Amino acid sequence: MTIELKVPSAGESITEVIVSEWLKEEGAWVDTDEVVAVVQTEKADIEIVAPAAGKLSKRLKGTGDSAAVGDVIALIDESAARPEDGAPTAPPAPRAPPPAPVAAKVAPPAAPLVQPRATPTARRALREAGVDPSTLGLAEDTLLTLGDVKRLTGGVTARAPTGAVLSREEESVPMTPLRKKIAERLVEAQRTAAILTTFNEVDLSVVMALRKQHQEAFTKRYGVKLGFMSFFIKAAIEGLKEFPGVNAEIRGDDIVYKNYYDIGIAVGGGRGLIVPVLRGAERMSFAELERTIADFGERARINRIKPDELQGGTFTISNGGVYGSMMSTPILNPPQSGILGMHAIQERPVVRDGQIVIRPMMYLALSYDHRVVDGREAVSFLVRMKQVLEEPARLLLEV
Numbered sequence: 001m002t003i004e005l006k007v008p009s010a011g012e013s014i015t016e017v018i019v020s021e022w023l024k025e026e027g028a029w030v031d032t033d034e035v036v037a038v039v040q041t042e043k044a045d046i047e048i049v050a051p052a053a054g055k056l057s058k059r060l061k062g063t064g065d066s067a068a069v070g071d072v073i074a075l076i077d078e079s080a081a082r083p084e085d086g087a088p089t090a091p092p093a094p095r096a097p098p099p100a101p102v103a104a105k106v107a108p109p110a111a112p113l114v115q116p117r118a119t120p121t122a123r124r125a126l127r128e129a130g131v132d133p134s135t136l137g138l139a140e141d142t143l144l145t146l147g148d149v150k151r152l153t154g155g156v157t158a159r160a161p162t163g164a165v166l167s168r169e170e171e172s173v174p175m176t177p178l179r180k181k182i183a184e185r186l187v188e189a190q191r192t193a194a195i196l197t198t199f200n201e202v203d204l205s206v207v208m209a210l211r212k213q214h215q216e217a218f219t220k221r222y223g224v225k226l227g228f229m230s231f232f233i234k235a236a237i238e239g240l241k242e243f244p245g246v247n248a249e250i251r252g253d254d255i256v257y258k259n260y261y262d263i264g265i266a267v268g269g270g271r272g273l274i275v276p277v278l279r280g281a282e283r284m285s286f287a288e289l290e291r292t293i294a295d296f297g298e299r300a301r302i303n304r305i306k307p308d309e310l311q312g313g314t315f316t317i318s319n320g321g322v323y324g325s326m327m328s329t330p331i332l333n334p335p336q337s338g339i340l341g342m343h344a345i346q347e348r349p350v351v352r353d354g355q356i357v358i359r360p361m362m363y364l365a366l367s368y369d370h371r372v373v374d375g376r377e378a379v380s381f382l383v384r385m386k387q388v389l390e391e392p393a394r395l396l397l398e399v
Contacts, residue, residue, distance in 0.1 A: 003052045005074040007039060007067050014041050014307070016068055018177060019061045028056050029083055030076060037073065038303075042181035044274065044310060045303040048073070055080035118144035122171075125149040145173055159260035182273060189332045195372040197329040200382040202389045204345055204360045207231050210392060222287035225244045228342075229265070230289040232317060234395055235388040236340055237261050237282050239381040240315060246366075246381050247314045257371055264313035264333060265293055267300045275333060276305050277313040321345065321362065330367045337372040338381075339363035 007017055017039040024036050030050040037048045054076040061073040101306065102331065118126065118133060122144045126133055133144065136152055144152075175183070196224070211226050218226040240247040240261055248257045261282040264275040276296045278284065299305050316333045321344040330341040348361045364385065368378045388394050 001078045002057070003050075003054060003076040003078050004072040005036060005048060005050065005076060007069050007073060008046065008048065008073050009069055010079065014055070014069065016066055016177065017041050017046070019063055019065050019067060020045065020303075022063060024056050026056055026059055027109060029080075030056055038258060039067070039073075040177055040303075041307060042177035042305045044178075044305045046307065050076060052076060054078040054119065090257050118149070118279045122146045122149045140287060145171065159326055179273070185334060186331055189334050192334065193332050193337075193369055196370050196375070196378070197365050197367045197397055198328070198375065198382060198387055199366075200364050200379075202362050202364055202386045203350065204228075204362055204389065205278070206392060207389060208360055216272045218287070220307055222291070224287065224290045224294055226286065227290055227293070229293055229317070229319065230286045231389060231392065232340070232342060232385075233263055233265075233281055235285070235385045236263065236315065236317060238388050238395070239384040240338075242384055243373075243377045243381045245377055246368060248337050248372050249314075249335040250337075250369070250372060251335070258314045260314065264316040264336075265296060266316060266318035267297050274300055274305060274310060275313065275316055276300070276309045277311070279312075316340070319343075327363050330365060332367055332369060337369040338378075339367050340385075341367070 019037060020040040021038040022036070023038070024030055024034075024085060030036055030053065032053045033049045035047045036050050036056065039046050039048060056074060057077040057080075058075045059073070060075070061067055061071075067073055086289050118201040125146055126144075126149055129149070131149075131152075188380070207228065211228075215226055218224075244257045244259075245255070247261065248255050250256075263278045263281040265278060266273055278289065278292055281289065296305065296309075313336060315331065316330075316336060317331050318339060319332075319342040321342050322329050325343050326346070327343055328341050330339045332339050343363045343365070345360050345362050347358050349356050350359050351357075351359065352359075364382055366378055366382050
């Protein structure tokens with residue numbers, strides 16, 4: 001009996017996917033619930049598992065092909081005989097590792113070398129860096145772009161000799177579903193909301209001292225480092241409780257105020273910025289927040305965030321400071337009414353008790369929907385965050 005392997009539903013708004021990876025070759029045996037392929041949606045990657053055990057008799061879609069939800073992408077022969085233990089079967093398709101900075105020259109893997117495809121500018125960058133693409137350990141059907149090469153080689157390229165004619169080649173790479181969705185949502189936010197941004201700055205001396213004092217004990221007890229993000233989430237929740245409009249949304253002709261705090265954390269994924277959601281963040285401890293954020297970051301890097309983890313969210317925090325940003329005006333994540341932008345920490349001279357002192361300072365930015373949030377509320381929200389971050393004891397005393 002032939003079993004059809006179909007693209008599963010991935011949420012109401014998702015109708016099309018791209019086959020990004022095959023983990024099984026034609027002729028290979030697959031077990032029930034074994035991952036056979038990975039498809040890319042506008043929100044996340046989804047693993048497609050075998051509904052029954054059998055031989056993967058035919059793949060109907062290739063890597064990079066698009067498919068609609070419900071389409072059959074492969075056939076499984078359920079009547080095929082299971083291979084005996086030790087019997088040879090078709091080898092699994094090589095799986096490309098997630099992009100990550102590595103040395104410019106990588107030691108060849110033990111497996112047979114393959115020659116991945118590359119765009120013209122990517123091929124030139126590989127030549128300039130002196131890197132053989134077959135040594136990168138990538139799948140044969142991988143399409144390397146210039147950006148991929150820079151990440152894989154650590155950005156090392158040779159300088160063109162003086163007087164050399166520079167190439168004017170162009171490369172055209174299809175937008176991924178995720179990038180398309182990001183573009184649509186950014187334009188939607190600008191078109192439908194009255195977005196304003198207000199700024200403040202916070203002295204992180206006390207937070208940094210607390211982290212330094214308790215880092216070793218915290219890490220030993222909870223198995224995760226105490227970062228900055230958990231402090232900012234806690235402070236944001238205090239602000240949202242006091243100014244609920246920043247945690248609200250417009251629904252039709254109504255403003256919906258939410259008495260729960262599902263905080264979206266913007267993280268850089270393997271294919272773009274995504275915003276997984278910390279549900280019920282107000283009930284989470286510092287350790288639970290840090291563990292969940294670390295897990296999001298790791299799974300985002302390898303494109304394994306689940307679609308339902310990107311749904312909803314009442315407020316978003318984006319930390320451009322990890323990339324060195326000093327100040328920005330973050331764009332709302334519709335239909336939310338507020339988004340907080342964190343930035344780089346820099347030692348700056350400030351006045352304390354009439355004296356000029358050096359303090360670790362960060363600029364905060366709150367972009368908000370002026371249809372729901374007035375300027376006074378937005379400014380007061382950041383002031384409340386500033387108070388809590390500069391005096392974290394307020395979290396314990398609830399003042």
